Amino acid sequence: MSHFRWRWGLISFVSGLVLATIFPPLNLWWVAWMALVPLLYVVSQAASPREAGWYGGLTGLGFSGPTFAFIFSLGHWVGWLIIVAWLVLSLFMAAYTALFAYIFKYIYQRNGGFFFAPMVWVFVEWLRSLGPFGLVPSLGYSQWQNLPLAQMAAYSGVIGVSFLVVFGNALIAEIWLKKNYRLGLLGVLVLVLLWFSGLCTLNLPIATIGQGTNIALIQANHPQAKKLDYANLEEIKNDYLRLSEQSLLSHPAIIVWPETSIPFYVQNDRGFLDKLIRLAKDGQVNLILGLPRLDEKDNAFNSAMFISPNGQILGWVDKHNLVPFGEYLPLRSLLIPLFQHIKALKYSVFMTRDFTQSRSVKPVETAGGRIGLGICSDSFFPAVFREFIREKADYIFLITNDSWYQGTSAPEKHVMVDVFRAIESGRYISQCANTGQSVVIDPQGRVMAGIPADRPGILAATIYKVPGKTIYAAWGDWPAYLSLIFLAVYLFRSRAVKI
Secondary structure (H helix, E strand, O other): OOHHHHHHHHHHHHHHHHHHHHOOOOOOHHHHHOOOHHHHHHHHHOOOHHHHHHHHHHHHHHHHHHHOHHHHHHHHHHOOHHHHHHHHHHHHHHHHHHHHHHHHHHHHOOOOOHHHHHHHHHHHHHHHHOOOOOOOOOHHHHHHHOHHHHOOHHHHHHHHHHHHHHHHHHHHHHHHHHOOHHHHHHHHHHHHHHHHHHHHHHOOOOOOEEEEEEEEEEEOOOOHHHHOOHHHHHHHHHHHHHHHHHHHHHOOOEEEOOOOOOOOOOOOOHHHHHHHHHHHHHHOOEEEEEOOEEOOOOOEEOEEEEEOOOOOEEEEEEOOOOOEOOOEOOOHHHHHHHHOOOOOOOOOHHHOOOEOOOOOOOOEEEOOEEEEEEEHHHHHOHHHHHHHHHOOOOEEEEEEOHHHHOOOOHHHHHHHHHHHHHHHHOOOEEEEEOOOOEEEEOOOOOEEEEEOOOOOEEEEEEEEEOOOOOHHHHHOOHHHHHHHHHHHHHHHHHHHHHO
């Protein structure tokens, strides 16, 4: 490339760095509405889709690098391999931004304007969400503190909010580069009206059914190194039992422990199970306990056990979306021999066995209602929550163990995602975390109560049943489907005209 082209590459990379500030810890949500303008300009000026793809990749690299920096906290267990993992993950995610730039340039050079950018973007976001790396934050998540605009997720999901954010960037590009003031101002008016519509929604009371349900979320705050030391097992058990007994003072109907609260298989520990059953009976409370389990075929699951107030074990709920290289090892037969010779690996779950993915998304029937439960990264997959609503879940709980990323922005990113799951599903979302952040979020995305990260505590709150379902819960990712159809029709017609 010429010197001028390299300058465009630098502009693209810096655009990605700026884009990374829209998520925790900085949360500069307003930056999202302009951060893509430099990339849109560079792509519009590129000589070919291939060249545009390189610029898009550089933007994606600038964005992905800082966004995934929190995984360096795993270096204690995997050593220098975390640098390799960070680079590979950043490059892999940058490929999606490159794909966006390639497709957008292909359309732009066929007389398509900047307003095609939102459609291409949400199509690529939707494509990315289909795989195991769907836990990458969508652009729309940046608006989690801009609640009036975030209300649009009840209709279109977070992917629809991504559409609006890219639409805002396209407006700026259209006004600045094409001097299309009339169309640009019309688009601004649409965004303003949507924002005021969301503001009105926030001022409406939330429709509820019956009396509220008192809950208690137990945040014991055990660092991961402590959890993985078998010598601490009895102390960890006693901490959870003690905090749970203290929580009975608030008269909860449901007590929740976080993901892998006891990090060993305890289902055959009769003495401990008897204590749990006694706790449920004495407190007349439902227990939702994050505990790993083994089935009769010796398959391992990241699970939660449900115990009723009469001491009956109602069943187990297993994690739906496992994290590659964290909970299972792709290409195990090829990689395990390599990993066994890497001394940097101090601990890794996949050195012993993979977790098994759940095949069911059924809520659990309790005396107080139907409970949908997600575990950790399940919260990044809206389809799981849509299925909860289709199965008539009254309450949705999330349990997580973010102590792997203690001291990073990851726990706040988890709350960011939960805000959108609450708005999309139209339900109260209650997240119980080991080291934080434990929160209760209402159906309009407001954090009603919470315990800060890195401190033990009991979060006592009241949640309510909410009738009906949102448009998004009923229709799913329709903005992506419509975008795909529109783009396909446009490309077909433009090619037909050219022929």
